Amino acid sequence: MVSALFPLIVTRAETRRGGKVLVGPVDLTLEGAGCTVVIGPNGAGKTSLLRLLHGIARCHAGRIEWQVDAAAARRAQSFVFQRPVMLRRSVAQNLAYPLAIRHTPRAEIAARVARWAEAVGLTAMLDRPAPVLSGGEQQKLALARALITEPELVFLDEPCASLDGRATREIEAILTRVAAAGTRLILTTHDMGQARRLADHVVFLHAGRVFETASAARFFDAPATPEARAFLKGDIVE
Amino acid sequence: MIDLWDGVVQALRLVAGLDATLTDIALRSLQVTLSALGIACLIAFPLAALLAVRRFRWRRTVIAVLNALMGLPPVVVGLVVYVLLSRSGPFGVLGLLFTPTAMIIAQVIIIVPLIASIAHQSLRDLWHDYHDLLISMNVTQGQKLRTLMWDARRALLTAALAGFGRGIGEVGAIMIVGGNIDNATRVMTTAIALETGRGDFALALALGFILIVMTVAINLAVHTLGRTEREGRW
Ligand SMILES: Nc1ncnc2c1ncn2[C@@H]1O[C@H](COP(=O)(O)OP(=O)(O)OP(=O)(O)O)[C@@H](O)[C@H]1O
Ligand SMILES: [Mg+2]
Numbered sequence: 001m002v003s004a005l006f007p008l009i010v011t012r013a014e015t016r017r018g019g020k021v022l023v024g025p026v027d028l029t030l031e032g033a034g035c036t037v038v039i040g041p042n043g044a045g046k047t048s049l050l051r052l053l054h055g056i057a058r059c060h061a062g063r064i065e066w067q068v069d070a071a072a073a074r075r076a077q078s079f080v081f082q083r084p085v086m087l088r089r090s091v092a093q094n095l096a097y098p099l100a101i102r103h104t105p106r107a108e109i110a111a112r113v114a115r116w117a118e119a120v121g122l123t124a125m126l127d128r129p130a131p132v133l134s135g136g137e138q139q140k141l142a143l144a145r146a147l148i149t150e151p152e153l154v155f156l157d158e159p160c161a162s163l164d165g166r167a168t169r170e171i172e173a174i175l176t177r178v179a180a181a182g183t184r185l186i187l188t189t190h191d192m193g194q195a196r197r198l199a200d201h202v203v204f205l206h207a208g209r210v211f212e213t214a215s216a217a218r219f220f221d222a223p224a225t226p227e228a229r230a231f232l233k234g235d236i237v238e
Numbered sequence: 239m240i241d242l243w244d245g246v247v248q249a250l251r252l253v254a255g256l257d258a259t260l261t262d263i264a265l266r267s268l269q270v271t272l273s274a275l276g277i278a279c280l281i282a283f284p285l286a287a288l289l290a291v292r293r294f295r296w297r298r299t300v301i302a303v304l305n306a307l308m309g310l311p312p313v314v315v316g317l318v319v320y321v322l323l324s325r326s327g328p329f330g331v332l333g334l335l336f337t338p339t340a341m342i343i344a345q346v347i348i349i350v351p352l353i354a355s356i357a358h359q360s361l362r363d364l365w366h367d368y369h370d371l372l373i374s375m376n377v378t379q380g381q382k383l384r385t386l387m388w389d390a391r392r393a394l395l396t397a398a399l400a401g402f403g404r405g406i407g408e409v410g411a412i413m414i415v416g417g418n419i420d421n422a423t424r425v426m427t428t429a430i431a432l433e434t435g436r437g438d439f440a441l442a443l444a445l446g447f448i449l450i451v452m453t454v455a456i457n458l459a460v461h462t463l464g465r466t467e468r469e470g471r472w
Contacts, residue, residue: 051370054374056370056373056374071376074374074376075376077374078374078375079370079374081370081371085367085368085370085371087368087371087385087389088364088389088390089389097375097385098375101375101376101377101378101381
């Protein structure tokens with residue numbers, strides 16, 4: 001199954017904040033299958049790029065073209081933020097929220113909430129206020145809440161940043177499963193092991209610019225730019 | 239010297255005897271202020287939420303005006319409502335002057351800015367937290383406002399209690415538009431003013447104590463029911 005949103009064609013797109021260019025100009029074409037991992041050093045503009053593509057950061061210059069209109073594209077996407085945003089409600093209500101705003105029938109909501117709570121191991125905490133969960137639990141909840149609507153495309157901004165090794169593996173297993181079922185993933189990570197495990201394609205970002213886009217195998221074997229080589233070796237990229 | 243103790247004793251005697259006039263006045267106080275509070279919340283909460291989420295041209299000005307209106311002198315509000323409702327005024331035909339309805343109108347005007355200002359601050363903070371998520375989820379404007387108001391419900395309750403406090407203790411405006419008519423528009427505060435004027439300090443004090451006890455009791459009851467303290471801030 002290939003998402004009807006793709007190919008996504010990005011032409012010289014740019015987003016700014018207070019006169020400063022956060023990311024761009026970006027030229028990028030993304031096809032409709034697999035998992036794209038965006039990597040690059042801190043402050044490279046990974047978060048900004050994801051927000052720009054998702055449409056929650058303004059596109060100040062250039063174009064971002066989906067195969068459907070922008071509103072329909074956004075409805076088929078969800079976003080997991082680098083800092084999880086918890087609604088001040090119970091875990092169950094957090095999970096139910098995106099379904100409720102789409103007027104999903106109650107029985108269906110209850111079934112999916114139970115299924116996704118189980119999938120991320122939060123079943124015992126369904127009645128707890130979400131804001132009191134630990135950082136890792138909040139990340140799992142944010143992930144489940146993003147996947148519960150069965151979106152065609154999910155943006156994940158460092159989805160495993162505060163998870164321990166075991167939880168990271170569990171989340172990766174979920175991501176691999178939804179990707180296999182046809183959900184398009186675009187994620188950022190600082191964990192190169194994770195990037196190798198999940199990525200089909202890699203976008204290497206540095207100083208707000210795309211330096212390299214390549215298949216994961218190509219990128220990790222033979223990065224084309226000196227910046228990417230230095231980054232992979234763990235050197236400081238200047 | 240005015241004897242506070244006399245006031246307390248007389249207050250207890252009045253309450254114990256379930257004095258008919260007193261009950262009548264106390265209930266009218268509650269009726270007027272709770273009605274005004276209900277209407278004021280219906281206006282102030284959505285207004286506060288809109289001010290938190292919408293970016294329109296005069297937003298800052300509206301917020302500044304709202305904050306300034308918190309300090310609106312009740313006597314002046316009373317005067318303006320009086321002029322509007324008086325027989326020669328634009329709404330004179332309605333015959334509302336010197337009725338509880340007129341008092342409710344005046345109180346609504348006095349407490350809406352207070353409730354809206356307090357509510358706006360917490361809704362704005364909450365919107366700051368929720369902004370990216372709700373935009374990402376494509377919620378409609380109505381869903382956005384409802385989500386914010388529901389998730390900030392404890393803060394809104396606090397705002398409402400502040401409005402209640404200001405309303406129930408207010409005397410200047412309702413004295414003017416209500417006229418402090420026995421059996422019709424006399425409430426706790428206007429009765430206190432009247433008895434003080436007459437020199438019956440003990441009775442005035444007694445009414446004052448009862449008013450305070452009523453206010454504190456309602457606050458405690460709301461806090462207990464709303465569990466504002468127990469569940470903390472989340
Ligand atoms: N709202 C903002 N206002 C001003 N500057 C911003 C804003 N958001 C991001 N930036 C700046 O834009 C640059 C890119 O930020 P971004 O968050 O996209 O980086 P990142 O690659 O996600 O970094 P990290 O790996 O630390 O998450 C940074 O220099 C950051 O300081
Ligand atoms: Mg980031």
